[in-house]
Amino acid sequence: MTRVAERPKPFVVPEYCKGCGRCITSCTKACITMGTEINPETGLIPIVLDLSQCNGCGLCFDACPEPYGLRPQGEEAAFELLDPSTVLGPRPFDAPQPEPRPDTSVPLPEREPLIVKGTYAAAVGAVLAGCRHVFGYPITPSTEGAELMARVLPELDGVFIQAVSEVATVNMMYGAGGAGKRCMTFTSSPGFSLMLEGISYMIGAEVPAVFVNVMRGGPGLGNIGPEQADIKLVCRGLGHGNTHAIVLAPATPQEMLDIAMLSFELAFKYRNPVVVVGDGYLGQMTGKVRLPRRMVEPGIPEWAVFGDHSHRGNLICSLNLSELGLEQHNVHLNEKYERMTAEEQRADLYRCDDAEILLVACNTPAQLAKGAIKELRDKGLKVGLFRPITLWPFPIEALRTLLDRVKRLVVVEASSGQLEDELRLALSHADVLPPPLSHVRRMGGILPSQDEIIEHVLGLEEVR
Amino acid sequence: MSTSVFYHQFERHANGEGVNAHSTTYCPGCGHGLAQKFLAEAINELGVQDRTVLVSPVGCSVFSYYYFDVGNTQAPHGRAPAVAIGHKTANPDSIVICYQGDGDLASIGLAEIVSTAQLGIPITVIFVNNAIYGMTGGQMAPTTLIGQRTTTTPKGRTLLAGQPLKMAELISGLDGPVYVERVALYDNRRRTHAKRSIKKALELQVAGTGFAFVEVLSECPVHLGLEPEAAEDWVRDNMVPIFPLGVKKDTTDGAAFPVIPTARFDPEAALTAVGATTERPPRFAEEFPTHIDPEDISFKLAGSGGDGAQTAAMILTRSAINEGYDSTHIPSYGPESRGGTSYADVHVALKEVMSPAAPRPHVLVAFNAPSLAKFGPTVRPGGLVIYDSSVISARPDDLATEVRTVPVPFTGVAAELGAALVKNVVALGALQGATKVFPEETFLTAIRATLKQKCAMIPINEEAFKLGAKLAGEQVC
Incomplete structure (x- = not known):
């Protein structure tokens, strides 16, 4: 090679040299020696170059661990930051501004209603919401969702991956969601517990995704019967840190579809995970499900780490070593939670207009309560159902308007009082003094029965 | 040598001011800097900077996103390979790199790395093995040598604390990976070779061939209590006999990983896929069977x-x-x-x-x-x-x-x-x-x-x- 003479020799900015000396042994011409003076800027002793013997072999560049340590001469001109004191000026990343690629709403031709199970309906909703990335780990009673996705997604060139665990599952979602894709999983209580670490990271890094948790009996391995004992977890315990996510509780197969679609919209609106909780009953319930007339073709959000030119400057990260910086980030997250609380409360009111006794229930227990209300109304009792659709934020505003007339609240749930705790917290935060409150509860994989609800209401002092 | 794949200024590092704007967080003589430099050069040489997504781990290299001017995701401890699967399937054109240390990959993240390697999805894993936990302050790593003193093996690692885990050999025993090699950084020859291996591992992803894994034996002078030069010698004399260098697996001439599809959003296809039809079933009943119940x-x-x-x-x-x-x-x-x-x-x-x-x-x-x-x-x-x-x-x-x-x-x-x-x-x-x-x-x-x-x-x-x-x-x- 005749160009040997042009090979660049090294130069070093002392401030960027940590004095490790790895370059010293790499040099065959003994051009580099350890310095003797401490650099006042770094407190380290940088190396000293004597290039009289240098043949420009370049080995020292590959021995220097610092990106801006030993550098080829000739780069000084382009390397405008020789003087560390000049680096304080604004110097934006080279990366380009992301181009907006918005979602599009696509009309759907009319189809006959489906006759499907609740879990299946949620999967259909997700597909029509533009979800083509589903990750999961099989766990009863949520597996039908994963099974359906494994069958359907390949036909749409989507991806279903059965992960090695729920821990891996949630992290696949962290990756795909961070890349701006609509992704989801189906799981059940013990699996959801395993995902909490990742959910905390997703909330911290503002990554959207949808989790469908078909709750089963606990604690521990429990059983596969229907329970609602993850309400505390999804409303108050989404991993470590100041975390919240919108929690939606459908009650029918139709609502499983509708809410699955809504979940993706909310997840991306707020850049935050959304949790859909169902119970094993609802997941297994077959019913008539009407299809929407529009579907979503998702774009790529501006913040996504998609892996292309436009999004190169983006970062998905929950790490923030500056206490003030992290506090600011928490303030930002809390502002989001407040916006969710203000804008996303949802509830369904059934025969509440004249109700003096108000049942409060979600998921299948709400349907059982409706059955009970029908019988109680036949007996002339003014009973209604307040059904929170969002468990967090609790729809306190809708409830508040009813409380003037209500003489008794009865919380019907399949847990030791987790929905009631959410209700009481919401009442307390809203400074509302509630009417007398009682409950019908079952645990262990059993839902309260219609008869138990009726018996409880008939035994109330307001009724006797 | 020099590459624009590193940010001109490490703005994410303490707001990018002063010396920090151009210095890494790595201790003097740390091998991470070298491995990352070689990785940056490979990204540069292959022209894939725009398409690259770097998944930073937990450990000393947690701040990789300070340095690399590429798409960046910082992953939970050990989960980088799962996060990488998410990225790669989200955009099959992206070039996804997991950069992980020995605690991250070989301890807490074993399930993720083994299952991802066996899946064989085309991502590139750079595994930096320095036989010790750096960030948390010198505790035992799964790759710590027998007899090596750490703060959690104060008298030296004994069999009671388990034997060093040979990840390159373990990964090469799987069907999924197409390329597995262990390299080192302790002298000019190893560095030149390490550079080539890292580039090859990346090339295999660019070509869509499959999963590539490069284990880099690296120096942690601070926690070994050695000067950087002595740390190089320590790796050569103590680590290499336990973790032999070389190619552990190369099936790059075999079949490539299947093409990861790009999702379609055709309304008819979506409806058909979920089982919807236009066939209205015929009705035979004239009215609701009110003889049983009115409603x-x-x-x-x-x-x-x-x-x-x-x-x-x-x-x-x-x-x-x-x-x-x-x-x-x-x-x-x-x-x-x-x-x-x-x-x-x-x-x-x-x-x-x-x-x-x-x-x-x-x-x-x-x-x-x-x-x-x-x-x-x-x-x-x-x-x-x-x-x-x-x-x-x-x-x-x-x-x-x-x-x-x-x-x-x-x-x-x-x-x-x-x-x-x-x-x-x-x-x-x-x-x-x-x-x-x-x-x-x-x-x-x-x-x-x-x-x-x-x-x-x-x-x-x-x-x-x-x-x-x-x-x-x-x-x-």
Whole structure:
């Protein structure tokens, strides 16, 4: 090679040299020696170059661990930051501004209603919401969702991956969601517990995704019967840190579809995970499900780490070593939670207009309560159902308007009082003094029965 | 040597001010800087900076996103390979790199790295093994050598603390990876080679060939308590005998990983995929069966697992929905559902099903005596009990007197047809014959739809249904 003479020799900015000396042994011409003076800027002793013997072999560049340590001469001109004191000026990343690629709403031709199970309906909703990335780990009673996705997604060139665990599952979602894709999983209580670490990271890094948790009996391995004992977890315990996510509780197969679609919209609106909780009953319930007339073709959000030119400057990260910086980030997250609380409360009111006794229930227990209300109304009792659709934020505003007339609240749930705790917290935060409150509860994989609800209401002092 | 893949200024590092704007967080002499430099050069040389997504781990290299001017994601401890799968499947054109240390990859993240490697998805993993935990302050790593002192093996690692884990060998034993090599950084020759290996591992992803894994033996002078030069010698003299350098696996001339698809959003395809059709099932009923209830009829079908109660219930639900009514079916849970029994609750409503449970059914179909004993007393006054008279000898005493019973030999009829499996369809026929909830043709249409994939079974099922309907109908009329 005749160009040997042009090979660049090294130069070093002392401030960027940590004095490790790895370059010293790499040099065959003994051009580099350890310095003797401490650099006042770094407190380290940088190396000293004597290039009289240098043949420009370049080995020292590959021995220097610092990106801006030993550098080829000739780069000084382009390397405008020789003087560390000049680096304080604004110097934006080279990366380009992301181009907006918005979602599009696509009309759907009319189809006959489906006759499907609740879990299946949620999967259909997700597909029509533009979800083509589903990750999961099989766990009863949520597996039908994963099974359906494994069958359907390949036909749409989507991806279903059965992960090695729920821990891996949630992290696949962290990756795909961070890349701006609509992704989801189906799981059940013990699996959801395993995902909490990742959910905390997703909330911290503002990554959207949808989790469908078909709750089963606990604690521990429990059983596969229907329970609602993850309400505390999804409303108050989404991993470590100041975390919240919108929690939606459908009650029918139709609502499983509708809410699955809504979940993706909310997840991306707020850049935050959304949790859909169902119970094993609802997941297994077959019913008539009407299809929407529009579907979503998702774009790529501006913040996504998609892996292309436009999004190169983006970062998905929950790490923030500056206490003030992290506090600011928490303030930002809390502002989001407040916006969710203000804008996303949802509830369904059934025969509440004249109700003096108000049942409060979600998921299948709400349907059982409706059955009970029908019988109680036949007996002339003014009973209604307040059904929170969002468990967090609790729809306190809708409830508040009813409380003037209500003489008794009865919380019907399949847990030791987790929905009631959410209700009481919401009442307390809203400074509302509630009417007398009682409950019908079952645990262990059993839902309260219609008869138990009726018996409880008939035994109330307001009724006797 | 120099590359624009590093940010010109590390703005994310302490706001990018002063010396920090151009210095890494790595201690003097740390091998991370070299491995990352080689990685940056490879990204640069292959021209994939825009497409690259770097997944930073937890550990000393947690701040990789300070330095690399590429798309960056910082992953939970050990989970980088799972995060990488998410990125790669989200955008198959992206070049996804997991950069992980020994605690991250070989300890807490073992399940993720092994399963991802076995999957073989084309990502590039750079595994930096320096035999110690750096960031947390010198604790034992899974790759710590026997006898090596760390803060959690103060007298040196013994067999009680386990033996060093040889990740390159472990990963190379899997089917998924196409390229696995262990390299080092302790002298010019190893560095030049390490650079080439890292570039090759990246090239294999650019070409879509498959999963590539490069283990880099690296120096941690601070926690080894050695000067950087001595740390290089330590790696050469102590690590290399336990972690031999070289290519552990190279099947890069084999078949490439399948092409990861890019999702489609065609409305027709989506509807077809979820099973939606334009076929409106024919209606045969003239009105809601108000002779049973004006607006909401509940059924319970109860038997043992294998009796087919759930399938019969599903066909009933389908029949009702086909007739334009609302209907639900739930397999029954609760304490009574233990022990291989199988109960189904079905509602058929004029407008909307409220409670899907059937605690007081209008109609009970009992496939065996225990089911009849359990649910018979729950049937509402004026209701109907249809039971398998092949296995239940007589009407139980505790049934309310105003509950009618219709005994039909489900099992016997099915046996005569030579297909024991169709006894649930005999029962369904009996349900129709006894209740006239919908016309026969409604059910037969639903049965045919249910058996679409097993056409050969349709005639015998139709016959079973008709026999059941006839035997029950004769008793009711």
